[in-house]
Amino acid sequence: MSGMVRIIAPVALSVGFVSMAAAQGFAPSFGNQGSIGIIDMPNAEMQPDGETSWSFIGNGTSGGGVLNFQLLPNVEASARIITLDDWTGLGQSFADNTLDLKFRLVQEGALRPAIAVGFRDFLSNGPTASEYIVASKNIGDNLRITGGLGWGRLGSSNPAFATGVRPAVDNTLGFDHMFAGDAAFFGGVEWKTPIKNLTLKAEYSSDAYLGEQQFGSFTRNSPFNLGAEYRLGQRISLGAYYNYGSEFGFRVSISGNPHSPITAQDLGVGPAPVNARPEDYSRDVAWAASPLVRDKMVEILAKALAEDGIIVQEGRVSGTLLELYIDNTKYSRQPMAVGRLARILAGSTPPSIEVFRITLMSGGLPTTTMEIKRADLEAQVDRPNAGPDSFASTAFSSAPAHIPGEGVWVREADSKFSWGLSPIIPVNLFGTGGLGELDLLIAANAQYRVSPAFELNLSVTQKILGSIGNSAVPSTSPIPHVRSDAALYNNRGPVVERLTADYQTKFSPSLYGRISAGYLERMFGGVDAELLWKPATQNWGLGVELAYVKQRDFDSLLGFQAYEALTGFASLYWNTGWNDLEAQVDVGRYLAGDWGATFSLSRRFTNGWELSAYMTLTDVSFADFGDGNFDKGISLRIPFDWTLPFESRSATTVSFAGYGNDGGARLNVSNRLYPSIRGNDTTDLYETWGAYWQ
């Protein structure tokens, strides 16, 4: 090692974040509830934005799983799937699926504490429903104290005063119960010990655990709880607790953050360097007179670009303009594919070509056209501010169905028939107290492409292992059994998941259409048609979908049962452009004939992480709906390239959705229009445009 390296090494070690050194207090930790807090009591702390965790929790009175998500920098959300022991009688448990929210109102300052307001079992007057206001203050780097005031369950022990009368627990939606009834104080302390990664906790609980003591043998001997948390690296933490003076509890949490990928994200092959054309470059376009030359140029480009995961579907070149319709099969962010393509074009096409018109395709449909002037590219590349400048100088528009006019080169499919085999691991976290059920399936998919717009699709699965649905009981639902007979569909297989003819097209640059016919999903077959109006430069769109379906036989092969339904929806899609939030409202008639609406909200990070939540309210009464009162669910999508050191557009999705509910049930159609095109509008491209020069 040279002396130089020895000199530089200590310098490198001195590099760091000033803000990290100046940070006050210590990292927040989970409580026994699987959300950020002390033990059973909450605090006012927040995790880093986007932090996502799955916790297994258990104590003497309940157990299950909790998905915790830092929804926004000042909003924490927890979806809890809990089994409450001995709730309705000795040995009779109660499955409680709740959404908890906590909002930080005031950030911690030098003297002032952080203040938050929170809701457990938000909007629902269920067994765990409670509201609270809480303040937390870090004292030095190793001690945090918390004090708060709770209502509902958190106001049930030693109440200090009352604010009106709280309605009895009845599992209904509403606001009347919020901050009503007895209110009680709680508090606690957390100490980051000198032992690395170990935090000790103690709290005074304002929860009297009245429901738990009604039927079972559980007794609350003390309002004081004690706990310890130990972190195994950045992503796993363990909690152990002694609660109520009588019971032990535990928690195991696994965490991840979209902003903190497991691997370095920019490894591999960099983009092609770009040299500007000389000032006296040839403007001669005579080379473009020959159709043969033009077609050959596009064909050669298409072949070369395919090596980089960019599939040219259509192309046309003239003396000054190059137009390409492309499928990006490699890069997780579309601007990265466009930027790399533009660089390659700038280095490989005749200098007379002044404009690159690149259209992104998705699911076989052209979506957004970007017009990039070559001179702009040359003036921006490698310079500071190239990102904003390039976005400003690119013209965006909705793409027509095909490159208009004559002389278009169209890619011939390598083969009209394609197939694939892949494993599928469905996860169901409902029905077993959050401990989860897994299946391992092998899926065989085949596709015959009659034309670019018309395909025949077949998907067959064979179950290898698993238990999903085994614990399901025969349905007693008073409304048509459109989903509640799920257990009867859970045979060993093979199962025809899908056998459809699918046609999709664009009627105008902003109007998309799709029609699918056949065995649309595991339980229903029929005809499903959809229209979507979504200009590329607009952050919202409208859609309508109409389907006539019949229920399939339980063996999911080729037969049908008697039940048939007309179902359809009008949908509004809105990409808010604020904190990656997207909203969707679907209003219409569901499979069981019930009328209502589904409200969906998702946060989709630019690197592909997405957390989605939905709730469906229909004219099916809560009593007829059964457990949970109404349909709701959460799903989490994690892109593979967050965990792997190369570009990939693959992802895995875990759903926490209702299982076997008839009310609010929709067709599971895999090729709906909006999900397949939404990543290509200008709002999305703006958010990911930082990758254009990568």
Next chain:
Amino acid sequence: MKIALGALALAMGISGCTSSGGTNPVVSAVWQTVKPGARQAALEAEAEAAARPVIVVTFDKILATGLAIIRARVGDDTRGVLLYARAVNDNFVTYASQLQQTMTLNGSLITASRAIGYDMLSVRSDENDPMTVPTPPEDWPNRVTRDYRFTGDTPGGKLISVRCRFTKGPEFELPLLDKTFETRIMQTSCSGDGVSFTNIHFVQADGQVLRSAQWLGPDQGMVEIDILEPYTTD
């Protein structure tokens, strides 16, 4: 249990197979890591690489190429990788390795990096920044400002603006390839927008930076470069 493992092996074995003949890259990557013998093969490959004779780079060989060349070292790498000038746009020269990892320099200041871990998109600095224009050490200004851009949720990415101070250090005989150069150590201390870092440069009397340790961002950290043959318009 045997049935379960067999099923899992079957699933892994056929997973990701497609009619195009390829396999799912994710599955392939996992399989290449966990398949029987993978660890032994990796160890053998490492041993083979270590035993490979080192090609001695000399200034004569560098000059013979007729190319502007830098050498970069990242992390624990001690040998470094040679990067050759591939593009020139105004004052910005982009160097690329054989694997097309790239660095862009404005003078001696690294203003962009690609594919070496965490990309740095661009750097803007003041016109009198001595790292962008060769400046004898005694003429270096007291301070300059720089704007670093990294990937983020907008076209401009994440902007980190820093103020940098320059400190003159001792003279130093710098051995580089087969020669030794008289240099002076110059230190750049930058801070702002929640970060602080210190760059070190070995500068010749005419202001030419020969070796430099520079910050490439909060995730990437430091990189060391040797400017073996600077780009000139000759």
